[in-house]
């Protein structure tokens with residue numbers, strides 16, 4: 167456990183407690199490039215080759231040697247070929263990406279040259295002269311073999327996969343993803359159809375798993391758990407997940423058994439409610455370790471859907487990112503296009519949309535509502551008392567897929 171239990175910390179402190187609770191990131195494992203997507207690099211990415219690995223032509227045209235005009239050879243050089251040396255005063259056709267023949271001094275792009283058919287002489291057809299190295303990508307222009315390209319902790323995106331492949335990798339050593347099991351509580355929840363008979367649709371079962379995957383988690387299960395102490399206790403006690411995430415049951419209602427469950431499991435609370443709106447009943451606890459000594463945590467998200475979203479951004483995101491070894495991102499900021507309403511004493515997380523050069527609030531942002539969130543680009547972190555038009559605010563990203 168990290169530090170003493172923090173009851174009702176500030177929003178900022180709750181985030182750092184959640185990050186620190188992770189401890190060291192999960193161990194590194196080798197993965198094929200395809201399987202590494204979404205993980206974090208456990209080792210720096212170091213170039214396994216010079217890039218480009220040999221001097222190449224940057225354009226379709228001719229490789230030339232010395233000043234023109236040039237006697238044109240017949241056999242051109244295609245990408246993937248090993249060219250013959252080029253004698254002074256001669257030229258050969260060359261394709262973009264083809265290795266430059268030894269002895270070539272520059273590349274003349276097709277639209278800048280003219281071939282005299284009768285003599286097979288290639289003339290410069292653009293204002294000259296053609297400088298040495300023109301339209302040539304020299305070997306090692308992007309990096310030298312052994313050069314560090316990306317630090318450990320970098321999140322593996324499609325672009326990182328491309329760079330890793332270009333620089334010679336078949337596999338990457340990445341941190342294991344934290345496993346997550348999601349327990350959705352609430353006997354009033356329906357899994358299909360229109361709300362009826364006093365019951366409402368489960369909005370969080372569909373909302374959370376893809377978000378959690380986007381945070382780098384491996385979602386190993388999603389279950390509905392009945393509002394009964396014994397059932398919740400069994401589910402939490404036996405979950406093999408690194409992180410158990412529950413929704414609902416955080417408050418003091420007649421069937422809110424989460425606190426009681428944690429007490430019975432001897433699971434100390436690291437965060438027990440946060441000074442943030444919506445979502446202040448959110449919590450973070452350390453669960454008893456697994457038989458093989460792995461630490462486990464529980465994030466309790468409030469049942470009101472927007473409050474659960476606030477809890478995911480506040481507690482689940484820093485915990486999961488740190489477990490997965492992802493480096494902390496630079497905070498993203500924006501200017502407000504109009505005033506953002508705040509809470510007198512707590513931080514407020516407000517769905518906002520980019521409007522012109524700033525961000526603006528959206529209607530329907532109550533804790534039980536998702537209508538504003540569904541149109542939002544981000545959650546704005548609104549300080550106690552609110553933000554005036556033109557103020558800078560931090561933005562928290564929202565998943566897009």
Ligand SMILES: Nc1nc2c(c(=O)[nH]1)N[C@H]1C(S)=C(S)[C@@H](COP(=O)(O)OP(=O)(O)OC[C@H]3O[C@@H](n4cnc5c(N)ncnc54)[C@H](O)[C@@H]3O)O[C@H]1N2
Nearest residue numbers: 352367368369370414415416417418419422468469470473
């Ligand atoms: N006496 C107090 N009552 C409440 C407090 C409080 O401090 N004192 N806090 C309020 C706040 S703030 C919130 S947020 C909620 C948190 O409640 P729980 O986490 O215990 O959640 P539930 O009671 O189970 O549900 C609340 C609400 O959300 C609906 N819900 C639950 N799960 C889902 C879901 N998966 N999809 C859609 N809607 C869901 C549920 O039907 C309730 O309407 O407590 C306040 N009360």
Ligand code: MOO
Nearest residue numbers: 444445446473533
């Ligand atoms: O703060 Mo509760 O978090 O939704 O109303």
